[in-house]
Amino acid sequence: MLVAFGMNGGPIHPHNGAPLRLVVPGWPGSCSQKWLTRISLREIVHDGPKMTGTSYRVPKRPVAPGESLPEGDFAIIERMPVKSLITHPASGARTRERSAEVRGHAWSGDRWVARVEVSIDFGASWRAAELDDPVNPGAWQNWRARFALPSAGYYEIWARATDDQGQSQPHALAWNPRGHLNNSLHRVALRAV
Ligand SMILES: Nc1nc2c(c(=O)[nH]1)N[C@H]1C(S)=C(S)[C@@H](COP(=O)(O)O)O[C@H]1N2
Ligand SMILES: [Mo]
Numbered sequence: 001m002l003v004a005f006g007m008n009g010g011p012i013h014p015h016n017g018a019p020l021r022l023v024v025p026g027w028p029g030s031c032s033q034k035w036l037t038r039i040s041l042r043e044i045v046h047d048g049p050k051m052t053g054t055s056y057r058v059p060k061r062p063v064a065p066g067e068s069l070p071e072g073d074f075a076i077i078e079r080m081p082v083k084s085l086i087t088h089p090a091s092g093a094r095t096r097e098r099s100a101e102v103r104g105h106a107w108s109g110d111r112w113v114a115r116v117e118v119s120i121d122f123g124a125s126w127r128a129a130e131l132d133d134p135v136n137p138g139a140w141q142n143w144r145a146r147f148a149l150p151s152a153g154y155y156e157i158w159a160r161a162t163d164d165q166g167q168s169q170p171h172a173l174a175w176n177p178r179g180h181l182n183n184s185l186h187r188v189a190l191r192a193v
Contacts, residue, residue, distance in 0.1 A: 004022075020035075110138070
């Protein structure tokens with residue numbers, strides 16, 4: 001865990017937590033508390049505003065959508081699961097070319113991402129993307145891949161990351177009341193014209 005007083009070579013902006021901010025890489029954003037003026041170590045679970053009830057918690061066992069369960073059956077989220085995002089092209093983009101470059105980021109809590117694969121045929125086949133190491137521990141990993149677009153038409157680009165312990169992203173996931181931990185595949189639309 002870091003206590004940050006600066007960001008991008010300058011002072012940290014109030015939006016981002018000035019004067020001081022906790023940064024807990026790989027754990028939920030809720031751990032990275034902003035606007036610190038003092039630190040107290042307490043022996044109880046965080047009982048501050050927005051931190052209680054089902055906030056940042058998920059059922060300990062798989063439950064049916066909408067099922068209600070007692071508070072004791074929830075676990076506080078710790079490390080975040082493996083996830084990837086497609087940052088280029090923008091969803092809905094059009095291209096006149098017959099190939100496309102796809103780019104994005106991937107991360108997995110406090111682990112490394114071992115590979116990212118991309119599909120343009122709705123998951124029927126996958127191709128390995130080129131994947132960078134993190135620039136420092138806890139940083140996102142950048143990735144990119146180039147695809148042939150065999151004909152004009154509507155394509156979806158899907159990305160799937162797998163971490164160094166073999167955990168991969170699901171197509172769909174178990175329900176939880178707050179919709180936390182949605183690490184399902186990112187899909188973007190691309191139209192070749
Ligand atoms: N003091 C304080 N810190 C906080 C919060 C808050 O409500 N109060 N929200 C947390 C949550 S849930 C998130 S996701 C991040 C958002 O940080 P950002 O504004 O830098 O993206 O701040 C965290 N730190
Ligand atoms: Mo959050």
